[in-house]
Amino acid sequence: MSSRIDAALVLARRALSKVAALVAAAFAVRVLAVEPTYAVASALAYLILLVALGGWLVALLDLIGGIVWPVLRRTVIAAGLVRASYWLSLLARASWERDREGGKLVAAALALLHRPHDAALATWLEGKIHANAKTGLGGIVATGLLAASRGDSDGARDILAGADAFDPDFAPAAARRAANDWLVADAASRGDWITVIRRGVLPGQATAYTRFLARAAARIRGEALPGEPNPTDFGLWISWLLAPGRKVMRPLLVEARAAPRVLHQRKPPPPQPAMTVPLVDPAAHADDPVAHAQALHATWLALRPKTPGQAGTELEQRLSATRMQELCRAWEEAWPHAERRMRQRVAVLTTQTRAEEALAGIRRAVARELAELARAARLPLATFEVEVLPTAALAAEELRAELLTGVETGSEELRARTAADRRLPPAEESRAWNQFRRRYEEAVLLGGMPLRYLLFPQVHRDVCGYAVWLWNDRKEYGLSGPMFRWLLAEAEAVGDVEAIELQRKNVGAKR
Amino acid sequence: MTSAPLYVGIDLGTTNSTAAVFDGEKVALVRNAQGSPITPSVVRIDARGNVSVGARARRFLDSDADNTRSEFKRLMGTAQAIRFAAAGVERRPEELAAEVLRSLRADVRDQIGVLPARAVISVPALFELPQTSATSEAARLAGFERVELLQEPIASALAAGWTVEDQGGAWLVYDLGGGTFDVSLLETRDGLLRVVGHDGDNFLGGRDFDWAIVDWAIAQAARDGVVITRADPAHAAAVRKIKLAAEEAKIELSRAESASITAPGLTVGGTDYDLDVTLDRETLERLCAPAIDRSIAVCRRLLQAHGVAEGGLTRVVLVGGPSVMPVVRRLVSEQLSVPPAEGLDPMTLVAQGAAIFAATAGLEARPAAIEPVRGAKVWLQYPAMSSDLTPHVVGRLVERTGPVNSVPTEVQLGRSDGLWDSPWTPLDEEGAFVLPVSLVPRKPNVFRLAGKNIQGNAVALDPPTLTIVQGLTISDPPLSRTIGVALASNDVRVYFERGAPLPARRTFTLHTVDSVARGAEKAVIKIPIVQGEYEQAHLCRLVGALEIGGKELKQTLASGAEVELTIELDRGGRMSARALIPAIGQVFESVAHLLVPEADPEVLESTVTATRGRLGELRTDAFRRQARDSIERLTQVESALDDVGRDIAAARGGDADAAQKARRALIEVDALIEGVELDRRWPELDREAREALIWTTGWVQDYGQPHEQTLYQETAKAVEKARQGRDPLELQRQLRLLRRLGSSAYGRHPEAWKHRFEDAAADVGNATDVARAQALVKEGREALAKGDNEALRRVTQKLWQLLPSAPEDRRKGHESGVR
C-alpha cells in the first residue's frame, strides 16, 4: 500500500521536476544576466523566506523539490560559494535522494569551478571527499571536477568518463549531468566535435547546454544526431535560447544556421588534411633497399602521436593495412642486402657477434616498432599478412604479445588487489576499472575473436572476483552492477555457457 | 704563469695506500715520513685519543688489536661502526679512510710544498654505489675540495700504457691485493683506452698465502710436539704473531731463495715456545699454488665471457703486492700464455695511473688562484689530455659588448715552439670559434691565444695560453653494474646497463600501484633502486630508495598516477634521483638511504635454513627427472651454502666483513636456484598441458556444443604449437582456454558439481578464512545429502573464492610501489 503511494509520489516529483526545469530555465535567463552578488543576495532572501514560512513549506518543497538543485546551481553554486553550496545542497533532497553526501560534494566541486582556483578550498573539499564513507557517483564526479579545477584535465576526463559505466539505478541524474557537462565542454574546447555530438543528446545526461552544442555541431558537419533528425533553424534557435552562455555561443549559432541542413545523410568525408611532408623521401633511396625500407619506416614513425595515449590522428588516417604491407615488404627486400653488408662489416670490425645474430636483433627491433605503429594506427591483427611476410608475422607476434600481456597484467592487478583487500577510493576504483576495460576492449578490437577467447577465462575469473568483492564487502553496487553486465555480454560473445549462467544470476541480484 | 702543472693521484688500498704526482711529463712517487712510498692502511687511536696512521700504527696490529684497525675499506658503505676500546670512541669506515687520505695529503705537502686541494682517488672497479659515495665522503673529510674517482684497473693500465711504448690489442689487468682480487679486460686502440669487462673474487689475496704459510708453520711446530689450533681463542695471540712472521717471510722470498719464520716467545697451552723454521721458495710456491689457480680461473671466466680466445691477449699488467712474487708472474703468464708487462712496480702502479688521470681530467691540484683579468675574457673547452693529434679547441667570448677596440673579432692559436699556427679565424655571431690544433706527440703542448679587433689591431685575451698533453684518451668510466628500478611485479626497469658511460642521466615514466592520501602518515610509495644483472628485482641489491610519503604530498595521489623518475650518476658513480609527479606538479628528491644493507647473522642463518629446504626439494625432483645439469648446479649451491655457514660463524665472532660476504653469496645462490626452478617448471607445465588435452577431449566430445568443439580443435593446435616453441606464457594462456572449454562441457555432466565440491573441500586447509571455509564445507555436505545440486553449486563457488593463489611478488620486489 505505502509503496504504491511512494511510487506515485516519485512519479509526481518527476513530472514536477520537468516543469520546474522549464521554470528554472526561464528564471536562469534572468539570474545569470546579473552580478554574482545579486545572486547571493537572492539566495539569502530565498532562505529567509524559507525559514519564515515554516515547516510545511519543507514538505511542499520536497514535492516540488526538483526545482531546488537547478536553482542552487544558478545561484549559490554559480557564485562560487563552495562551503555554502556544500551545505545548502542538503535542501536539494529530491535530486540526490540516493546519494545525499554525493550531492553536497558535487555542489561544492561545481562551485569550485565557478571561482578562481583556491588551493585551500580545494584541499578542504578533498578532505570532505575522503571523509565520505558512503560511496556513490557523487563522490566520483566531485573527484573528477576537483581534478579539473586543479587543471588536471586528463585526470578529470578519465574519472568523469567513468560516470557512464556507473549503474544508472544508483546514479543521481544530477551527478551524471554534471559529469557530462564537463566532458562536453572539454571536448568542444578541444574541437573534438564527434564526442560533443555523441554525448550532447545522451538521454538522462544531456542538458540544454550540451544539446545546443551537439545540435550546432551536427548541423555544421552535416552529421546525424543519435536519435534525432538534423536540427532546423528554428530548433537551433530554441536550443540556443535555452542554453546558458548565449553570448559566447552566438557565433556558433550563426555558423550553424549558415550551414545547409542535411537529412539522413552524411556529407561526403571532407578532403583529408595535407600529409605532413616526409623528411626523407623513400623514392630517393630506391636503389638501396635498406635505406629505402628505413626511409619508409621513418616516414611513418614521424607521424606517431606526440603524446602517448592520444589517438594517432594522422597516422590512424593514413596507415592502412595496404600501407603496412608495403612497409613490411620493403623490409623483406632489405634483409638479404642487409645481411650481406653486415657480414662484411663483421669481418672489418672483428666483432664477436655474428652477422645473423646482429640481424636477428635488428629484426626484432623493427618488429617492435611496426607493432607500435600498428597499435597507434589501430590496425587489426587479422590484416597482417603473416603467411607471406615474415616481418609482418614477427610484428604481429609482438603486437599480440603486447596486447595479451597488457590485459593479463591488468587483470592480475585487479585480482591481487581483491585478494589483499586493498581498497581504493571510489573515484580511483572507477578509474582503475575503466582503464582495464579500455585495455581489454583495445585488445579485442585489434586482436579479434581469437584474443577474446584466449583472454576471457582469466579476465572472467579475476573481474568476477573483483566485482563480487566490490558488491559484497564494499557495497559498491553502482560500480559492480555494470561489471556483471559487462561480464555477461563478454561471456555471451565467447559463448562461455557457465559464465553466462553465473553472470545472469549476478546481474539479477539486487542489494 | 706558475711552474709546471701538478696532478695528484691516490691509491686508497685495503692493505696499503700510495700517492703519486704527475707534472705533465713524468710521474713521481710521494714518500711518507718513514721514507717509503707505501703507507699501510692502518689507523690506531690510543687511550688519549691520539691518532696514528701507517707503519707506526701497523706495528700495534698484533699487540694492541683493539685499538688498531685495518681493512676498513671492506666496510665502506655500510653503517658498521668501528670501535676503539681504549679511547672509547667509534668511527665510521669513511672516517678512518679519511685519516689515511689526510696523512697522504700531508706527505704531498712535505715533498712538493703544496697542500693539494684536488686529486684523483682510485676505487675497485666493482665498487657499488654506496661504497663509491663513502669514498667521496672520506675525501671530503680529509679536506679535499674536489676529487674524481677512478677505477683501479684503468689507473693501472694508464700507468702501464704511459710508460710502455707500444699499444694495441686486448690487455688484462690482474690485481691481486691483500685480500681482494680484481681482474679487468681492457682494450687500447688508436690511443684510446676502454674497459671491456671486469670480474673478481672479493675474498682472495695475499692473506690466503699468509694463512697457507701459517698452516705449514703450525705443522712444523707439531713436529716439536707443540699443538697450535687456529680456531682456539686461547691460541689467537700466538697465531697472530705467526701470521705476521709468515707475511714477512713471504715478502722476503720475493727476492731471496729462502727465509726464516721466527716468532719467539709464543705462549701455547701455558708453556713458552719459540718458533723458528726456514721456508724455501719452492715450498712457498707449492703452498700458494691453489690460491693462484683460483685467480687464474677467474681470469679465464672473464676472457670467456668476452670471447677472447686462448692467446688472444697482448699483455697482462700485474698489480698488487703479491704480484711481486715470481711464482705469481710465472703462473699467470704461463697459464694465460701472455707476456707480463715488465718494468712496472705492482705496488705503486695504481697511484701513478691516478696521477696521470688527474691530468686528463684537468684536475690541477693547486687551489685555484684568482688572477687579475688581463684582456677580453674567453671561455675555453679543450681536452687536457688527448691521444688525437689534432683535437679541437672551442672558445666563446664571455662579453661581446664594450669599446669596439677591446672586442676581438678574429682569433688565432699558435704553438709555443713556433712551428704551428692556426689561420686567423673570425668569431661567429655567438662570439665563438672552433679550431683544430696540431699536437707534438707525448709532450705537453702550450698554445697562445691571440685576438684582433675589427681594425686589425691586437687585443689581449684571457687566458692567454692553454696546455694540452698528448697521450692517451680515456673513455668515460663505465658503470660496473646495471642500475634500475624495482617494479611491483618484481621486474626491473633498467635505467643504465652495465658499461654505460658515466656520468649519465635518464628519465622514465612509471606508474604508482596504490593511491596515497594527502597527509596519510603511514602511506608511502617506495621506489627502490637496485643494482645487479638479474631480471628479477629481489635478486638485485637494493642501493637506495626514493619515498613518496603522504605526509609531504600536497594533494592526494591517485593510483596509476604517472611518476617521472630521473636517476643521475656522476663520473664517480655517485647517484641522485628525483621523482616528478606531473598531475600535482610536485618533486621528491631525497633518496632515503644509500647503504649496503646490514647482514644480521640471525637473518642470514634463517635464510640458509630456508634455502637448504628448497635445495632438498629441488634435488629430489632433479634426481627423479635425471636432470644432470640441474643436479650439477645444485651441488654448486650446496658447497656455496657450506661456505656461507662458515662465514656466518665468523660473523657471529664479530667479523662484519664475513657477514657481508655471506649475504652476497646468498644472493648468488638464490639466482642459481631460480635457474634450476625455471628448468623444472617447463616439464611440469608440459605435462599439465598433455593431461589437460586428454582430460578435455572426452568431455568436449561428449558434452560440448558445436561451437565449443570447433574452438577446441583450434586451441588444441595452439597448445601443440606452444609446446613445440617452448613458450610457457603462451602455453598457460591456451591451457586456461582449454580448461574452460573442458569445464563448460563437464558442467553439463549430472555429477559435475559433486566432484567440484569434493575437490574444493579437499583444499580447505589453504583457504584465506579457514573457519568460514569449513562452515561452507559443512553446508555443502548437507546439500549433497539432500541432493540439492543448486545449493551445492552455490557453496562450491563461495569456497573457490576463499581458496587463494597469491604470489607474493610485490613483497619480493623490495616492496616497490611503482610499475
Add this chain to the structure above:
Amino acid sequence: MSQKSDEFEPLGDNPFHVLGLRPDCTRVDVEREGQKLLGMLGLKLKSAATYMSPLGPRARTEDKVRAAMAALRDHEKRLGHEFWASLPPPATPPKPPPAPETRGPGPAPLAEAFAALGWRRS
C-alpha cells in the same frame, strides 16, 4: 619530439646522427667529433644544440654525445648502429610544417566552452 621518457630510438637517436658522422668514419673521427661537440655544448653554442635525424631535428645533449661515443667505441654495438645509419639524415632542416590547413571538418575548437557554463577554463 619532446619525449617524456628517454626511450632509445634506433633511428632518431642513432649515435652516428648524434655525432654528425657517417657509418664509414674511423674511431679517431668519433673521438674528435665527440670531443668537439662536448666542448661546443659546454659553451652552449647554438650550432651544436640540435642534430638532424631521419625523424626530424632533435636536441643534442652532452649525455647523448657521451653515450654515442661509448656506443661507437664498442664494435659490437657499433655494428647495429651502422645498420640503422644506412639512411642518411636529411641534409637541411625541413620546411616548417605545412600551413595549418589541417583544420578538420566542423567548427573550430570552442575556446569559451567552459566560460559558457560560467566555469573557469581548466
